[in-house]
Amino acid sequence: MNSKAELSGRTIVLAVTGGVAAYKSAELARLLIKEGARVRVVMTEAAAHFIGAATFQAITGEPVWSDLWDARMPNGMAHIDLTRDAQLLLIAPATADCIAKLVQGRADDLLSTLCLARDATCALMVAPAMNRQMWEHPATARNMNTLRGDGAIVVGPAAGEQACGEVGLGRMVEPAELLDAVLAHFTPKTMAGRRVLITAGPTAEAIDPVRVVTNLSSGRMGYALACAAARAGAEVTLISGPTGLAKPFGVERVDVSSALSMHEAVLSRYAACDVFIAVAAVADYRPAAPSERKIKKSADKLSIDMVRNPDILADVAARADAPFCVGFAAESHDLDTYAQGKRAAKKLPLVVGNLVADGLGGEDNAVVLYDAEGRHPLVRAPKPVIARAILEHISRLLKD
Ligand SMILES: Cc1cc2nc3c(=O)[nH]c(=O)nc-3n(C[C@H](O)[C@H](O)[C@H](O)COP(=O)(O)O)c2cc1C
Known part of the structure; x- marks a missing residue:
């Protein structure tokens, strides 16, 4: 249900962390690009075990960022500059570990530092994805409450069959629905309360x-x-x-x-x-x-x-x-x-x-x-x- 270029002129930083759902983020990047957004991808070290940077680079036409010490940014400060002209930092999938780091305000890799250095003009949207036990753990529940309280927009997780074979809450929301959430975020709330x-x-x-x-x-x-x-x-x-x-x-x-x-x-x-x-x-x-019974093909006319x-x-x-x-x-x-x-x-x-x-x-x-x-x-x-x-x-x- 999308028109062309609803996100034209928007820059979105798509952060991919180390969960199985990382493969779906390539599709998400493609959908965001199709809607006209500029997408800059940040990957954690763990994410690279699940999907290659080359995939995102090819889809977005932009270099992929993962190292805090990457010197490609002219001032060497990717951890600050990447979100400065972005309107949204979308972490999808967001691992339990990444969520815990956000809550603690850690800054020991590019993504966590980026989150801490983000200013108010760049909203944070998080799509958790993890095994259902990890999701149900009191530590994760506590972290999610704090994260919401800190102003993050949380999308999902969805319920269903998981990569580990278990069934429950913890699947990443599908890319098309995440795109919907992004579009909703940028839509003025002219019908709020109706x-x-x-x-x-x-x-x-x-x-x-x-x-x-x-x-x-x-x-x-x-x-x-x-x-x-x-x-x-x-x-x-x-x-x-x-x-x-x-x-x-x-x-x-x-x-x-x-x-x-x-x-x-x-x-x-x-x-x-x-x-x-x-x-x-x-x-x-x-x-x-x-007729309660199937009408048979007997008469010439019906x-x-x-x-x-x-x-x-x-x-x-x-x-x-x-x-x-x-x-x-x-x-x-x-x-x-x-x-x-x-x-x-x-x-x-x-x-x-x-x-x-x-x-x-x-x-x-x-x-x-x-x-x-x-x-x-x-x-x-x-x-x-x-x-x-x-x-x-x-x-x-x-x-x-
Ligand atoms: C095969 C495999 C699958 C994993 N899937 C998930 C997952 O879906 N969600 C999650 O929170 N952690 C998952 N983990 C654990 C994370 O990869 C691990 O906590 C890692 O430190 C996360 O790093 P990051 O948050 O910096 O990306 C998985 C680990 C392995 C080995």
Whole structure:
């Protein structure tokens, strides 16, 4: 869920310490570079047992730093200069040993000295990775509390199968999720304190146990909005129809299939939300009587009786305790007329309109925002960029 170059102009020092997850940091470096960041890698001596400096040098196009006494920096002071033009020092993976050193304020190698010499303009983000017993040890728990208290942003660890074969808490958060955490760190918190409910994707209406009526919605627009809202500080619940998309980091996802199940999931949650964004392409009709058995290929023709599904957005928007409701209108023609009509009919403060040919199922979208002030076209862009612009518009309307 990323647009191009969100980190352009940022410098990130990626510190790699001696854990098995070090191999994943190469992918993390690649993702950060892809987002436009300048990445400078620092490795501990132990990290070099797990991954080679050449890998990071090739990925980042920068020399890799590991020796406190390295004289390549013109003033010989890599331990100070490396973070001076950086906005983030990200330690991933962070070993138990590295965390203990940070807490003690040790300065006996390049990374620990760098951490101590870091100034306030360079935030510290730490992604712990270790065996579950090491993570659960009271010493590590104590250290983590102190580290958080010292202002470090801690991401993870995740639970699951570990390199040692044990199962538990201690895995490094996956590179794509760490990238999300980095992007969230740099996103202004315009939606802080807001609870946002979003529906996304298509619905699937059963014909029989193996067949459904569905549509071409990919879910990307709704997921991009959920991701952008979470990064902007909102508490986000995403009610998703069937899509192949990964759950955005920091978002609670509720999986549903049919329009009726999406309706039920929304009704049980909308009252706890400040904003409801109905992005899902909900089927207008469903088979009236889905067959309990697979329909056999015997007749020449098959007719399926369809009945109307509930209009989830209209239902919520009409309620006395309705949150700020945003509708999406995907039309094949006459966008202005239909989108404005939808806004008026459902009494919505905001409708996001797009032509089906412009956005449905694709990576990009071109939309028009319709509110009480009129129409506001947004130029064609990747869906994450469109999502950010829509959220900025919503947060402006919420303030008015
Ligand atoms: C095969 C192997 C795997 C290791 N994996 C981890 C690990 O995942 N997390 C951790 O905290 N320590 C791990 N260690 C121990 C660290 O490498 C050790 O504490 C080292 O001193 C860390 O140095 P550093 O923090 O300077 O990188 C591992 C050690 C070995 C031999």
